Amino acid sequence: MRDGQPNKYSNMSNKRPPGEIKSSNQLSVKKPKLSSVTAPTNKKQASVKPEPKAEDDDDDHLPISQRIKKSPTSESKSSSIKKTTKVVSSSVKKVNKKSKKVMKNSKYSKSSKVPPSSGEGKKWNKLEHNGVIFPPPYKPHGIKMLYKGKPVDLTPEQEEVATMFAVMLDTDYMNKPRFKENFFGDWKKILGKNHVIQNLEDCDFTPIYEWHQSEKEKKKQMTTEEKKALKEEKLKQEEKYMWAWVDGKKEKVGNFRVEPPGLFRGRGEHPKMGKLKKRIRPCDITINIGKDAPIPECPVPGERWKEVRHDNTVTWLAFWNDPINPKEFKYVFLAASSTLKGLSDKEKYEKARLLKDYIQGIRAAYTKNFASKDPTKKQIAVATYLIDKLALRAGNEKDDDEADTVGCCTLKVENVEPVPPNILKFDFLGKDSIRYQNEVEVEAAVFKAIQQFRSGKEGSSDLFDLLDTSKLNAHLKELMPGLTAKVFRTYNASITLDDMLSRETKGGDVAEKVVVYQHANKEVAIICNHQRTVSKSHSAQMLRLNEKIEELKAVVEELKSDLSRVKKGKPPLKSKNADGKPKRNLNPESLEKKIAQTNAKIEKMERDKETKEDLKTVALGTSKINYLDPRITVAWCKRHEVPIEKIFNKSLLAKFTWAMDVDPSFRF
DNA sequence: CCCATATACTCAGAGTCATAATC
DNA sequence: CGATTATGACTCTGAGTATATGG
DSSP states (O other): OGGGSOOTTOOOOOOOOSOOOOOHHHHHHSOOOOSSSOOOOSGGGGGGOOOSOOOOOOOTTSOHHHHOOOOTTOSSOGGGOOOOOOOOOOOSSOSOSOOTTTOOOOOOOGGGSOOOSSSSSOOOSOEEEOOOBOOOOOOOOOOOOEETTEEOOOOHHHHHHHHHHHTTTTSGGGGOHHHHHHHHHHHHHHHOTTOSOOOGGGEEOHHHHHHHHHHHHHHHHSOHHHHHHHHHHHHHHHGGGSEEEETTEEEEBSOOBOOOOEEOOOSSSOTTTTOEEOOOOGGGOEEEOOTTSOOOOOSSTTOOOSEEEOOTTSOOSEEEEOSSSTTSEEEEOBOTTSHHHHHHHHHHHHHHHHHHHHHHHHHHHHHHHTTOSSHHHHHHHHHHHHHHHHOOOOOOOOOTTSOOOOOGGGOBGGGEEEETTTEEEEEEEOGGGOEEEEEEEOOHHHHHHHHHHHTTOOTTSBSSTTOOHHHHHHHHHHHSTTOOHHHHHHHHHHHHHHHHHHHHOOSSOHHHHHHHHHHHHHHHHHHTTOBOOOOTTHHHHHHHHHHHHHHHHHHHHHHHHHHHHHHTTOOOSOSBOTTSOBOOOOSHHHHHHHHHHHHHHHHHHHHHHHHHHHHTTBOOHHHHHHTSOHHHHHHHHHHHTOOGGGTOOHHHHHHTGGGTTOOTTOOO
């Protein structure tokens, strides 16, 4: 469903001319003002050395938003993009899907357990916390599901898993055969070989589903006092887990609740969707605390932690192995508002700001390499261009047991279609299986390069066959200390906000300024392709808005008629209003006023309607939380006397405390 | 005050990327 | 020993649910 709708915000764009640079000199002059960016080889910078040609359409330093221009040919784009269902081929692909499944139990020789001591990557000196809290044990409900129409007795364990499935009866997963197969496979193991239940098709879970719905309803019907009491009870229980002591400071813990058991809800076409995610127990959990901190008490009587470590080179407080993918981990970290997280957040933005000093040189360098004879260099250049211009993600290789999604380095031939003379049509599933659709005008050299990368390959093979993220990042690191692909996303998002705010903030009242901010925020969200599904009620809501607008228009018409009649000394056509009250205010002045008021109301509603329609598939939150340097926002608020609370909610304010004292003149 | 809509917050899955281990 | 692959740890994501808001 999410990948269903075309992205109406496709940008046709860009006409940034090649070339155009400052002297190479300038590059090296800029000093990293960043302690955290461990500057490796400053010498390598040579490779960014731009050449002094210049063709001054100097928009190189500008944010993407400004570099993007509507292309003349941008009519009905998205509609026509379709996946050319191609014959899958074994093909060119370097057999690089890691042979993950093999990997015989090379038990991690934990000789390398920890490298702390050296004080080098030290994250903390003292760390104390209370561990994690577990979900309550399963409470059997005894509701019987049906098999071939007859009630079935299930053990609590069997019932628990059946209930996990029943609860999802009204989700889209029921339309996914993969989900059902995986579920049934895991459930079957618990039912046992000779159980009456032999296939899913003959199972009727509706009794359990309905029981669950009624439980939900019951909960909803509780009075506010009851809910409040329940909440306080929970809070009391959890209070001690909410906090940690880090280097003498009390800090909030993020996710101290262990994930409850359930069915795996993989996104997109995930091969493992529906598999049973089993209950985590204390013996699955590894705790990390300071050397002389007391060991957290295990909350389950009679059980104990798997292990207690003292590793101050990491920030996690606890972890367990992901039951779906046992070689992956689930961590408990401090909350976003903590000092530790704030620090690394700040470092992230400082690194992105540093890129500002290098970006011209980097763009010049990759532009030059569009035509490189070295094929790897050429691919790196084009990939970097896409990452910079379109804010694409790096695109790591994925295993076969994950959803099939791509990023820049993993783009397939079929994901990018060149449309002469110089348009590229992108269509692929990115992170979280969110569809990315875009048509972009690119420089001739890029267009040619893409055509070349595609030629002779099948649709399913890699566009950048000589590239992967580590090669790309290794190259980026030579251009700027600490530079990686994701920094471009942060940079382009933040510079766009900064730029749009400074260009578009005019006078006006606070509300108008907030609109300017939201507009910029939206632009960033579009660049980053932050989408959301259209709410179920969206169309109904639009309809209602339209109705209301029509109603108001009718009111205006009547008022106008009243006005003209009153002016002629005649009484209104109707002596009563729609609500049945007799009309008052029959003098022209008040009628005029009323007309103006109503028209203003209509205009406002029209605007609201537009915004709503505009934002129906755009999620603003993600960029605000992860990509926009809060100092831009805070400084802008200070300059324009906008209360910061208009922009940041409570948790954002807490997360961004480190940015609050920024100088009003701060610019990204 | 009630309802519905908007916003805030939680949740856990899905990425990125550095480094260690292995080939 | 250089290149891959595996491991580990951290950020980023939209959905779902709870709560606030406002008409």
